[in-house]
Amino acid sequence: MEAVALHISNGVLNGPVSAIYGVIALVALAYCISRGRRDLDDRLAPMAGLVAAFIFAVQMLNFPVLPGVSGHLLGGAMAALLVGPWVGALCVSVVLIVQALVFADGGVTALGANVTNMALVGTAVAYLLIALLLRVLPRTPTGLGITAFVASVVAVVAASQSFVLQYALGGTTDLEHYSLGAIAGTMAGTHILIGIGEGLIAAVTVVTVARTRPDLVYALRGLRQPQQVTAEGVAA
Amino acid sequence: MNAPHENAPLRSTSPRGPRRRTTWFILGGLLIALLLAGVVSNFASGSPDGLDSASTKGCTVDDNGEITGGSCMGQNAKDSEAADSPFADYGISGIGNSYLSTGLAGVAGVLLTFAVGGGLFWLARSRRQPAEKVE
Numbered sequence: 001m002e003a004v005a006l007h008i009s010n011g012v013l014n015g016p017v018s019a020i021y022g023v024i025a026l027v028a029l030a031y032c033i034s035r036g037r038r039d040l041d042d043r044l045a046p047m048a049g050l051v052a053a054f055i056f057a058v059q060m061l062n063f064p065v066l067p068g069v070s071g072h073l074l075g076g077a078m079a080a081l082l083v084g085p086w087v088g089a090l091c092v093s094v095v096l097i098v099q100a101l102v103f104a105d106g107g108v109t110a111l112g113a114n115v116t117n118m119a120l121v122g123t124a125v126a127y128l129l130i131a132l133l134l135r136v137l138p139r140t141p142t143g144l145g146i147t148a149f150v151a152s153v154v155a156v157v158a159a160s161q162s163f164v165l166q167y168a169l170g171g172t173t174d175l176e177h178y179s180l181g182a183i184a185g186t187m188a189g190t191h192i193l194i195g196i197g198e199g200l201i202a203a204v205t206v207v208t209v210a211r212t213r214p215d216l217v218y219a220l221r222g223l224r225q226p227q228q229v230t231a232e233g234v235a236a
Numbered sequence: 237m238n239a240p241h242e243n244a245p246l247r248s249t250s251p252r253g254p255r256r257r258t259t260w261f262i263l264g265g266l267l268i269a270l271l272l273a274g275v276v277s278n279f280a281s282g283s284p285d286g287l288d289s290a291s292t293k294g295c296t297v298d299d300n301g302e303i304t305g306g307s308c309m310g311q312n313a314k315d316s317e318a319a320d321s322p323f324a325d326y327g328i329s330g331i332g333n334s335y336l337s338t339g340l341a342g343v344a345g346v347l348l349t350f351a352v353g354g355g356l357f358w359l360a361r362s363r364r365q366p367a368e369k370v371e
Contacts, residue, residue: 012313053347100318177294
């Protein structure tokens with residue numbers, strides 16, 4: 001078995017649980033499409049394609065986190081910051097679907113579970129934090145970078161715990177030597193480290209885009225108000 | 237570059253020529269993605285990732301990463317339906333040089349993801365345009 005990405009293989013989760021998560025993923029993605037369509041315009045559509053392609057590329061870059069253990073970016077926080085939560089979840093899903101169908105990374109029967117963990121849970125948790133942090137932190141590159149970093153770490157750990165829940169519901173092996181609690185602890189531990197790596201990548205990427213083309217950063221759109229006031233000369 | 241270099245407040249409006257500059261931005265971003273997937277990917281860690289390593293906890297594993305005994309989450313893992321894909325496991329079957337194989341698979345993946353994602357998002361985009369925008 002090749003060491004592949006952080007994606008669940010076929011046969012790890014049983015049929016019913018895989019099917020339930022398949023339905024959850026389909027319903028959620030349909031909702032993301034209907035909400036995302038309002039955000040997608042002539043400028044955001046190509047940007048979203050780029051975000052998906054960029055996440056695919058960076059997911060190939062496994063970095064070491066412990067001796068003999070590696071990890072790679074999942075991308076939910078970065079996507080949510082750049083193209084918003086709805087389109088962001090769709091970007092990560094496109095990556096997961098291409099990986100499963102063409103690159104044999106993650107089982108096709110496990111696609112619903114993988115989409116749920118990485119695209120839905122990852123992006124949703126990240127966006128909740130982004131919405132909160134961008135209100136309290138200064139609207140500077142430092143504030144944006146900290147937001148990307150914190151949202152990434154928490155989202156990656158949340159995605160890993162979503163997998164543990166899936167395994168608790170429908171894992172195919174009765175673990176003899178390890179309890180689910182121990183698995184949850186192991187997954188949380190490695191994924192905090194993976195999240196730190198992801199957070200650094202996401203922070204550098206989002207701050208770079210924000211410095212070059214702040215108008216292409218979805219999360220900064222809501223911050224347009226003070227800028228308009230400044231442009232009208234009402235406030236300095 | 238007209239970007240602020242100090243820690244200045246970020247502004248979300250683009251002063252001029254957004255359409256053409258966006259095209260260049262997208263092309264530049266794609267080039268970076270192609271370099272990452274086509275070249276840098278060869279220097280990625282080959283160790284099992286966080287999920288894989290947790291999946292073999294409790295099992296004995298041989299040098300190839302195959303589970304040989306014990307009890308662990310990955311025990312019943314099966315091959316992907318796409319295991320026979322020419323791009324399976326981020327390589328191109330039939331190319332002996334591993335750098336070339338990984339690099340070309342990465343390039344193909346970036347282009348495919350951009351085509352599929354960008355195409356779907358373009359089709360799904362809202363046609364409603366701001367009134368002041370001239371086509």
